[in-house]
Amino acid sequence: MTILVTGGAGFIGSNFVIDWLESKDEPVINLDKLTYAGNLENLAGLQDDPRYAFVRGDIGDRPFIEILLQKHKPRALIHFAAESHVDRSIHGPDDFIQTNIVGTFNLLEAVRAYFSAMDEAGKSSFRFLHVSTDEVYGSLEVGAPAFSETHPYEPNSPYSASKASSDHLVRAYHHTYGLPVLTTNCSNNYGPYQFPEKLIPLMIVNALAGKSLPIYGDGMQIRDWLYVSDHCAAIRRVLDAGCLGETYNIGGWNEKPNREIVHAIIGLLDELRPRSDGISYGEQIATVADRPGHDRRYAIDASKIERELGWRPAETFVTGIRKTVLWYLEHPEWVGNVQSGAYRDWLEKNYAQRDK
Ligand SMILES: NC(=O)c1ccc[n+]([C@@H]2O[C@H](COP(=O)([O-])OP(=O)(O)OC[C@H]3O[C@@H](n4cnc5c(N)ncnc54)[C@H](O)[C@@H]3O)[C@@H](O)[C@H]2O)c1
Numbered sequence: 001m002t003i004l005v006t007g008g009a010g011f012i013g014s015n016f017v018i019d020w021l022e023s024k025d026e027p028v029i030n031l032d033k034l035t036y037a038g039n040l041e042n043l044a045g046l047q048d049d050p051r052y053a054f055v056r057g058d059i060g061d062r063p064f065i066e067i068l069l070q071k072h073k074p075r076a077l078i079h080f081a082a083e084s085h086v087d088r089s090i091h092g093p094d095d096f097i098q099t100n101i102v103g104t105f106n107l108l109e110a111v112r113a114y115f116s117a118m119d120e121a122g123k124s125s126f127r128f129l130h131v132s133t134d135e136v137y138g139s140l141e142v143g144a145p146a147f148s149e150t151h152p153y154e155p156n157s158p159y160s161a162s163k164a165s166s167d168h169l170v171r172a173y174h175h176t177y178g179l180p181v182l183t184t185n186c187s188n189n190y191g192p193y194q195f196p197e198k199l200i201p202l203m204i205v206n207a208l209a210g211k212s213l214p215i216y217g218d219g220m221q222i223r224d225w226l227y228v229s230d231h232c233a234a235i236r237r238v239l240d241a242g243c244l245g246e247t248y249n250i251g252g253w254n255e256k257p258n259r260e261i262v263h264a265i266i267g268l269l270d271e272l273r274p275r276s277d278g279i280s281y282g283e284q285i286a287t288v289a290d291r292p293g294h295d296r297r298y299a300i301d302a303s304k305i306e307r308e309l310g311w312r313p314a315e316t317f318v319t320g321i322r323k324t325v326l327w328y329l330e331h332p333e334w335v336g337n338v339q340s341g342a343y344r345d346w347l348e349k350n351y352a353q354r355d356k
Pocket of ligand 1: 006009011032034036037058059081134163178187
């Protein structure tokens, strides 16, 4: 048995692949296009693991996906591949439409053909798990109840609109064609291997480099935060026991304004790696103009997955953020390679040699 993961060289995908092979013996095929967000260095530790294989390709390339499915015959597909950065979607939405909507559509079509040719035993065990976000639900007023799975879809950015669209396609393939799908909508993740364009790694990396710590507007945008290994465990649980066609919200029960996140990081850095001049990293905070259409609050009600599948996050924010800051402090080479762009040469350097 084998699973196929799309986007496994990205932040959550690479954590998932590592986590999967630590907890199971089942092989993983990682299909990734290696956009700027794909970093094979994250998976360097698996390079010689016979249970792991990397394939470079685009989810939008249907004939290629069809061949891949025929070759490896996965018993499940976990779909992480996406353009994922809201700011980038505001400056250039095209790639978001192509990958998140058209790419997911092509993937679904290839999987539909693969699934329909399976025998009954194969059909009954096959799963297509679509990884999505809480951002599809839109923005909440302070004090309003957290997003449940039945909250209306009200996406506000090109990113969230493209993810909402992919969620609808996945749902439709279940209802129309009987594809055995599962969808998860998760809150903001943080942890190792996150590209330093997102809030938490950006703050750590900028603080250490003596750069400013930019906070959008009043910094009171509220998000729910989940340590990435908890997200991976939740996906494994949904894959094992989720009800076909259902969606599951995944969250950390941990709503915090961005400003508080930044202060938590500053506190940890002041403790673990104090500035040589003895002044707090807080001095580097700079307020910048808010993002257009910035959602004020997301909050996830993750009680369904707890009630039905028995999953709850293992980490609190206090434990997860300390692990995260420590990971970035202990991996200056990873950070340096991402900042210099050297991570993009990793495939060339490490695989060219092996091909020979
Ligand atoms: N990061 C979060 O906080 C968060 C929260 C909830 C849900 N999600 C969802 O989880 C998934 C993974 O998020 P992430 O933060 O790891 O993203 P990421 O941007 O770090 O990684 C995305 C990966 O997908 C690959 N990719 C992009 N386009 C592709 C294509 N056309 N074909 C094949 N591969 C392609 C990239 O190379 C990269 O490796 C996304 O679907 C995202 O919407 C993310």
